[in-house]
Amino acid sequence: DIQMTQSPSFLSASVGERVTLSCKASQNINKYLDWYQQKLGEAPKLLIYNTNNLHTGIPSRFSGSGSGTDYTLTISSLQPEDVATYFCLQRNSWPWTFGGGTKLELK
Amino acid sequence: EVQLVESGGGLVQPGRSLKLSCAASGFTFSNYYMAWVRQAPKKGLEWVATISTSGSRTYYPDSVKGRFTISRDNAKSSLYLQMNSLKSEDTATYYCARQEGHFDYWGQGVMVTVSS
DSSP, rough: OOOEEESSEEEEEOTTTOEEEEEEEOOOOOOOOEEEEEEETOOOOOOOOOTEEEEOOOOTEEEEEEEEEEEEESSSSSOOOGGGGEEEEEEESSOOOEOOOOOEEOO | OOOOEEEEEEETTTOEEEEEEEEEEESSGGSSSSEEEEEEEEEEEEEEEEEEESSEEEEEEETTTTEEEEEEEGTTTEEEEEEEEOOGGGGGGEEEEEEESEEEEEEEOOEOOOOO
């Protein structure tokens, strides 16, 4: 199985700050990497699919990049409503596997 | 508007069975793969099962293979998860998700607790 490692596990940042979250795969996943946002008590929500494609209705301050084994989610200007846990998911090979998540809070 | 509404959760004893349902609306159900994803309390996400549009192909991780069965009824726009031989480690919130490659829409989830 492909292991997905997210870093950091916890991040505290200020409103307006640029934030970068990382996801590293144990082998090449050919850009089959998605990002999901989960707010407290809610279901996960798709943000970005296939590394850098923004899902419908997601603000443009969210962006994704990467290739091979290393992928990044960037929030260009952190907003209060972005407080959540962020998960990456690889869909390159079965079983699909999620990262352990990065919990993002406001400083 | 895409809507996915899960039901059927609850408290069940180890070794027993439970069947979850997911009612879909707002899209042509038969055109999409569907999936179940779970989340143990205070834990991360785990993909549990995927089913093709016709139901002819199903996929599972080893953790549930042989115990869980995903199925669908396209006439009723409904997705199911039959869970047998339940274990304490199956305790989780189970989410139904539409699968367009990625999981583009999710239900609100249903809680399953496996305990004696």
